[in-house]
Amino acid sequence: MRDLFFAMMKEEWRLHATIFGNLSFALFPVLIGIITFMGSLALPFLCEIIPGPALSFTVHAQFVLLGVMVGGFGLLGQEVMNRRFGQASLLAYSSRNLPLSDRRIFTVFVVKDTVYYFVLWVLPFISGIVLAAPWSGITFSTIGTVSLTLTLSFLTGLAVVFFLSTMYTRSILLLAGIVAAGVLLATLLLLTGTVDPAYLFPPYALSRAFTPVLLLYSLAAIAVPFAIAILFMTTEFPGSEKHFPDRFTPLASRLSRLRSGPTVAKDLLDLRRSGGLVGQPIFSFGLPLALIWVTLVVLARVLPDTPLLINFAGVVGVIGATIYTWVTEFDAIAGYTFLPLGTADLIRSKLVTFLLLQPLTLVAVLAGAVASGDYGSLLPAAALALSISVYAASVMVWLTGLWPAVMVYDVRVLAASMLLIGPVVLGLIGAASINTLYAFGSAGLLFPAYLFIRGSYRRWEGWEKAFT
Amino acid sequence: MAAVISASQLSKYFGDVKAVDEVSLDVEEGSLFGLLGPNGSGKTTMIRVLTGQVKPTAGRASVLGIDVVAHPVKVRENIGIIPEQETPPSFLTAEEYLAFVGKVRKIAGVKEKADWWFEFLEFSEKRDVLCKDLSRGTRQKLMFAQAFLHHPPLALIDEPLINFDPVMQKTVKEYLKEYVRDGGTIFISTHILEIAEEICSDVAIIHHGRLVHTGPVTAILSRQRHLADFFLDAVGKGSHA
Numbered sequence: 270m271r272d273l274f275f276a277m278m279k280e281e282w283r284l285h286a287t288i289f290g291n292l293s294f295a296l297f298p299v300l301i302g303i304i305t306f307m308g309s310l311a312l313p314f315l316c317e318i319i320p321g322p323a324l325s326f327t328v329h330a331q332f333v334l335l336g337v338m339v340g341g342f343g344l345l346g347q348e349v350m351n352r353r354f355g356q357a358s359l360l361a362y363s364s365r366n367l368p369l370s371d372r373r374i375f376t377v378f379v380v381k382d383t384v385y386y387f388v389l390w391v392l393p394f395i396s397g398i399v400l401a402a403p404w405s406g407i408t409f410s411t412i413g414t415v416s417l418t419l420t421l422s423f424l425t426g427l428a429v430v431f432f433l434s435t436m437y438t439r440s441i442l443l444l445a446g447i448v449a450a451g452v453l454l455a456t457l458l459l460l461t462g463t464v465d466p467a468y469l470f471p472p473y474a475l476s477r478a479f480t481p482v483l484l485l486y487s488l489a490a491i492a493v494p495f496a497i498a499i500l501f502m503t504t505e506f507p508g509s510e511k512h513f514p515d516r517f518t519p520l521a522s523r524l525s526r527l528r529s530g531p532t533v534a535k536d537l538l539d540l541r542r543s544g545g546l547v548g549q550p551i552f553s554f555g556l557p558l559a560l561i562w563v564t565l566v567v568l569a570r571v572l573p574d575t576p577l578l579i580n581f582a583g584v585v586g587v588i589g590a591t592i593y594t595w596v597t598e599f600d601a602i603a604g605y606t607f608l609p610l611g612t613a614d615l616i617r618s619k620l621v622t623f624l625l626l627q628p629l630t631l632v633a634v635l636a637g638a639v640a641s642g643d644y645g646s647l648l649p650a651a652a653l654a655l656s657i658s659v660y661a662a663s664v665m666v667w668l669t670g671l672w673p674a675v676m677v678y679d680v681r682v683l684a685a686s687m688l689l690i691g692p693v694v695l696g697l698i699g700a701a702s703i704n705t706l707y708a709f710g711s712a713g714l715l716f717p718a719y720l721f722i723r724g725s726y727r728r729w730e731g732w733e734k735a736f737t
Numbered sequence: 738m739a740a741v742i743s744a745s746q747l748s749k750y751f752g753d754v755k756a757v758d759e760v761s762l763d764v765e766e767g768s769l770f771g772l773l774g775p776n777g778s779g780k781t782t783m784i785r786v787l788t789g790q791v792k793p794t795a796g797r798a799s800v801l802g803i804d805v806v807a808h809p810v811k812v813r814e815n816i817g818i819i820p821e822q823e824t825p826p827s828f829l830t831a832e833e834y835l836a837f838v839g840k841v842r843k844i845a846g847v848k849e850k851a852d853w854w855f856e857f858l859e860f861s862e863k864r865d866v867l868c869k870d871l872s873r874g875t876r877q878k879l880m881f882a883q884a885f886l887h888h889p890p891l892a893l894i895d896e897p898l899i900n901f902d903p904v905m906q907k908t909v910k911e912y913l914k915e916y917v918r919d920g921g922t923i924f925i926s927t928h929i930l931e932i933a934e935e936i937c938s939d940v941a942i943i944h945h946g947r948l949v950h951t952g953p954v955t956a957i958l959s960r961q962r963h964l965a966d967f968f969l970d971a972v973g974k975g976s977h978a
Contacts, residue, residue, distance in 0.1 A: 510866055510867075510870045511866065511867050511870060512830075512865045512866055513830050513833075513865055513867065514865065515830070515832050515833055515836065515865075516833070517829060517830075517833035517836050517837055518833070518836050521836070521837075521840050530840070531837055531840035531841050532841070534837075535826065535829060535837055538828060538829060538833070539826065539827070539828040539829075542828040542867070543827070543828050600826055600827070603822075604824070604825075604826055606790045606820075607788065607790065607813065607818035607819075607820045608813060608838065608841050608842070609810050609811070609813040609814035609841065609842065610810065610813075610841060611809070611810045614810075
């Protein structure tokens with residue numbers, strides 16, 4: 270177990286480091302630490318605007334989100350094991366030639382993911398807070414508690430996604446039932462006032478009042494879903510030889526006006542049959558946005574002048590851009606290289622598929638409008654979300670080509686994307702906060718987006734690292 | 738005969754590793770040319786450079802008169818390729834994959850052509866099965882069919898027989914020989930020397946990225962009993978080395 274764990278850690282490191290070099294990847298956690306350090310320095314000023322509990326809830330929610338994102342990467346769709354293990358981790362194939370069971374490998378895999386991403390993301394974040402402590406006024410006992418509760422928040426996100434994706438591999442109906450039951454129970458508890466809402470989010474409750482009982486409760490909320498995920502995980506899907514009529518030909522004919530028609534038709538079938546059209550919107554889109562919505566609602570209570578729907582639309586735009594990672598991660602680009610297609614053809618095709626999936630961002634904004642009752646801001650919010658999504662995706666294409674899910678860990682890519690996207694999004698949200706109609710000005714982002722995309726065709730043509 | 742593949746001082750380095758090192762060769766139209774070499778000798782890299790999948794570090798190469806560096810996509814438009822490792826995409830059926838290749842290559846009457854290949858390689862009953870659920874041998878059949886679907890004048894094929902049973906190997910070998918008789922050219926990379934001896938008209942031997950021999954198979958067999966003996970000598974592992 271120990272040897273397999275260290276070998277998997279080494280494998281995961283090399284997977285990232287071989288793409289953009291050891292140093293560049295090693296600097297990634299350093300960058301996270303620096304950003305947190307700077308954020309922590311601003312904490313005394315932030316606390317004057319936002320009450321401590323709201324700020325604490327926001328940070329804890331972001332760590333759950335981080336866990337969801339890390340756990341959700343690759344663990345999507347019915348081909349969970351095939352894709353996750355087939356492409357990301359060769360050691361996971363060990364059960365075929367070594368006396369190791371799939372369950373044992375999966376257990377080590379989960380532990381490896383937990384430790385690896387803890388070191389990559391969580392530890393630098395906590396280090397940033399610790400280093401800023403002499404100036405931010407945070408006491409070391411608070412740091413100790415927060416370090417623990419943030420770690421538990423991260424693990425909660427991971428555990429929930431592992432649990433839900435395991436249920437999904439067993440049955441979509443089972444997953445739907447569990448999600449529906451969870452939502453119903455939470456709603457009932459909240460409406461009847463039976464329990465303090467904080468108890469639905471154990472690490473946050475623990476951060477408010479540190480007691481041994483709450484600590485055990487938080488640990489159980491992580492251990493139970495993890496244990497169930499490991500117990501019920503399966504790599505054997507019933508009816509493994511599936512038969513399908515030819516759906517490609519009619520779909521490609523319908524898309525024949527598009528230059529990338531055949532590849533777009535293939536992408537759409539890939540997404541549908543891999544379960545990605547269900548799994549991705551739930552785990553990579555709906556769940557993060559639900560968490561962000563709750564955070565924004567909490568913030569809106571303390572900052573009543575903030576237009577909730579506009580803020581939400583800005584975030585929807587950023588998350589909507591990540592749809593580009595969905596359409597690039599389910600097939601190997603090397604599988605196209607022997608066909609008469611260039612990298613530019615593939616980028617074009619993936620972008621068309623991305624655009625075809627953009628109604629999801631509009632649905633999210635509509636859901637926000639329904640939840641907030643702010644129908645007056647619906648159209649500008651929709652324009653804002655869509656423009657930001659297209660712009661942020663174009664930046665992603667420019668910076669990462671066809672490999673966004675991998676190259677995001679390159680510190681230069683991360684820093685550049687934050688600089689190119691962050692100020693633009695904040696500026697537009699700020700402008701729309703003054704007058705919601707200003708959100709329509711976000712359409713101006715389509716021009717730089719066009720330039721980024723055009724530039725990326727030349728930039729990524731012939732990039733060989735992914736093929737070697 | 739005109740050269741359909743022409744390489745001059747072609748090199749491809751991955752860091753310090755010289756995968757292909759100053760290789761010059763010409764492959765004549767209508768030949769069944771075998772590129773032989775031990776594991777890791779540079780055969781697959783050579784094919785990837787010649788098909789424009791990776792750029793050479795130095796040297797020049799043209800395929801069907803098209804420069805592989807300047808026009809890699811145009812090279813791939815005009816030839817057929819069976820890569821060594823790549824498999825068809827997981828979530829298309831075998832039939833859909835051939836339809837996809839047909840659309841990308843703009844092949845007319847692709848349905849009839851696909852039907853012929855399903856029949857010829859005896860996997861019609863698997864046409865509606867997702868590629869991820871196909872056996873390795875059936876996937877190899879599909880990769881073979883996609884490479885020849887548009888009946889290209891030249892095909893570069895990397896270890897195309899390795900997953901086939903003896904019956905299918907015989908079928909495919911006969912197809913390749915007939916293909917060449919009809920005017921096509923095959924550039925085959927393999928380390929199965931019996932196959933090369935049986936079907937190839939010319940061979941080149943690559944070792945540590947460098948070409949150590951090139952010439953007709955008949956010339957080799959006039960000096961030694963088997964191609965294997967010559968090959969082992971050429972790579973320094975034979976009894977005469």
